[in-house]
């Protein structure tokens with residue numbers, strides 16, 4: 001069973017904002033896209049660039065190192081030089097708090 005980590009008040013991550021959260025074993029980029037929350041791994045599978053320092057435009061993030069582009073909603077790689085998708089993490093809001101799944105979705109059973 002996957003646990004959840006309370007990462008703070010939802011209202012503090014406004015639409016268009018993002019933050020990086022460190023979980024045991026994972027660095028996670030959490031974004032608010034027009035009121036919906038999404039989370040993907042923060043480390044680029046191409047060569048370890050930190051996506052939290054990249055440009056977020058619409059629902060995509062561009063790696064600051066070599067320009068690979070990823071969907072923030074699905075983790076799908078949209079432009080090289082990366083060829084692997086990002087892991088995705090579930091986010092939910094409970095009583096005004098943001099809860100982040102402690103394991104990526106692919107690990108869920």
Ligand code: FES
Pocket residue numbers: 044045046047048049063064065066067068080081082
């Ligand atoms: S490390 Fe991200 S594109 Fe190279």
